[in-house]
Amino acid sequence: MKIMKEIKTYENFPKGIALSSNLVAISIYAIGTCILAGFGIVLSTLYLLYCLWIEIRVLKGSCVDCYYYGKVCGFGKGKLCSLLFKKGEPQKFVEKEVSWSKILPDFMVFILPTVGGIIFLVREFSWLIVAMLTILLILSFVGNALIRGSVACKYCKQREIGCPAEKLFKKEGK
Numbered sequence: 001m002k003i004m005k006e007i008k009t010y011e012n013f014p015k016g017i018a019l020s021s022n023l024v025a026i027s028i029y030a031i032g033t034c035i036l037a038g039f040g041i042v043l044s045t046l047y048l049l050y051c052l053w054i055e056i057r058v059l060k061g062s063c064v065d066c067y068y069y070g071k072v073c074g075f076g077k078g079k080l081c082s083l084l085f086k087k088g089e090p091q092k093f094v095e096k097e098v099s100w101s102k103i104l105p106d107f108m109v110f111i112l113p114t115v116g117g118i119i120f121l122v123r124e125f126s127w128l129i130v131a132m133l134t135i136l137l138i139l140s141f142v143g144n145a146l147i148r149g150s151v152a153c154k155y156c157k158q159r160e161i162g163c164p165a166e167k168l169f170k171k172e173g174k
Contacts, residue, residue, distance in 0.1 A: 010074075010156075018074065018076030020147060027143075035117045039116060050109070059085060065091075073156070073158075074156060103168075118133075121133075
């Protein structure tokens with residue numbers, strides 16, 4: 001007889017989890033900015049503005065409708081969202097369709113500096129650029145996967161209610 005272990009969800013995530021997930025994101029933004037700074041202040045500023053747009057896009061497009069609106073979610077955005085935007089409709093979150101093309105702008109946060117770093121390496125090899133690219137890719141893939149898979153999504157109440165991102169990634173995993 002198999003005993004199933006019930007996974008609990010957090011009403012409010014521990015602040016350490018939200019802090020960890022934000023440190024990964026901020027580190028990705030900072031490393032991306034450093035890599036692109038080699039192309040000049042204008043490009044690195046545009047990149048930072050792009051990262052800010054990505055964050056606002058998530059807040060306005062998802063967080064306003066999320067179960068964690070006004071609460072501490074695994075990414076710390078629920079409380080922030082409630083300070084900046086009016087509460088949306090929770091049913092919209094569940095009904096939302098997420099596709100690879102819709103999340104491509106999120107992936108551009110690490111793709112743009114990766115391409116920039118490769119261009120630098122083609123021009124002139126630099127161990128510093130290699131190190132930054134390595135850390136950027138580890139944080140983008142391993143760091144995000146660990147936070148989402150092992151902590152944030154695993155204990156998320158919204159995931160139990162219905163999460164379009166989970167549907168997308170589960171479909172891919174089959």
